[in-house]
Amino acid sequence: MRSAQQDTGTDTGIMAFRMGLVGRGIRLSRTPAMHExxxxxxxxxxxxxxxxxxxxxxxxxxxxxxRAENAGYAGLNVTYPYKQDVIAHLHQLSDAAKRIGAVNTVVFRDGRRFGHNTDFWGFSESLRRGLSNANLDSVLLIGAGGAGAALGHALADLGVTRLMIADTRTEVAQALALGVGPVATAVSNLAEAASACDGIVNATPVGMAKLPGTPIDAKLLSERHWVADIVYFPLETAFLKAARATGCRTLSGEGMAVFQAVRAFELFTGRPADPDRMRQTFRHLGEA
Structure with a gap:
């Protein structure tokens, strides 16, 4: 089997790569344009x-x-609902992917499949840059799926001292809390959790154009909260709009979308990407 590097434009001498994103309902993704x-x-x-x-x-x-591997793809990004299911089809996981139990980037190399999680670093970098000095004493994370798992571990690494995890699937929230460690607990009463936390993070698809709404009742928001959302279409979700109207500091899904792509680009091509350039592409698509 040929590697992606061997499937290059040898006539022009320009190295060529083929990548892709596998998921459900991803027609509006900005990832292809950022990479290209x-x-x-x-x-x-x-x-x-x-x-x-x-x-x-x-x-x-x-x-x-x-099919992707046989066609000479350098790799695939993976999104909802496959970030956990894909693990069964891989040969090796990065330390982050192994710890989180979810993969959003698969690299094909030398007949083997390597799983990575760039959501972990992408969210961490977005929070560091976009909400500097955010109070991390107590955070409510809503959603414990593939994205939520990455964010839960990222928040713990960023120094959150109390992480409350809520999911409609109680057993999934409990499993993530156990995996994250002693700082994390599964919660079911969102009103109590919201009243006790400093920050609220939405790691569910609620708020997307095809799944409108807010992950919690907006009346539970207080101006002391900071609020982050991983949804980026629309960029201003109903959740973020309500948070801003309440006086909260907010973080949109833009940063995570950009920084996870920055890390994935390097994994696919072996070359570092320019975050500012990729962000410009992301924003240009939003304007369009």
Whole structure:
């Protein structure tokens, strides 16, 4: 099997890469444009495909991975609902992916599949840059799926001393709390948790264009809260809009989307990406 580097434009001497995103309902993703524009800026060729199982991509997750690897892809990004299911089809996990139990980036190399989690670093970097000096004493994390797992571990590493995790699937919240460690507990009463926390993070799809609403009752927000959302379409979710109206400091899903792509680009190509350049592409798409 040829590697992605061997599937290059040898006639032009320009190294070419093919990547993709596998997920459900991802037609509006800005990830392809960020990768393709960054590659172009670095003098590379990049084709980034959307493998949307809700819109024409056939087969099981295993079959999609097989087709991509056989076609010479450098790798795939993975999003909802496959970040945990994909692990069964990989040969090796990075330390972060192993710890979190979720993968959002798969690299194909030398006939093996390597799983990484760039959401972990992406969210951490976004919070550090976008909400500097945020009070991390007590945080409520809503959502314990693949994205929530990455954010839970990221928040613990950032120094949160009390992490309350809520999910409609109680057993999933409990499992994540156990994995994160002693700072984390699963909670079911959102009103009590909101009254006791300094920050609230939405790691669910609630707020997306196709799933409107807020992850908790907006009346539970207080101006002392800081509020972060991982949803970026729309960029201003109903949750963030309500938080701003309440006087909260807010963090949109833009930073995590950009920084996870920055790290994934390097994993796919072996070259560092320019975060500011990728952010510009992200914002340009929003304006369009």
């Amino acid at each position: 524009a960054e590659a172009d800026a670095q003098g590379l060729k990049c084709r980034y495909d959307l493998l949307d199982t809700e819109a024409g991509t056939d087969g099981s997750l295993a079959e999609i991975l097989d």
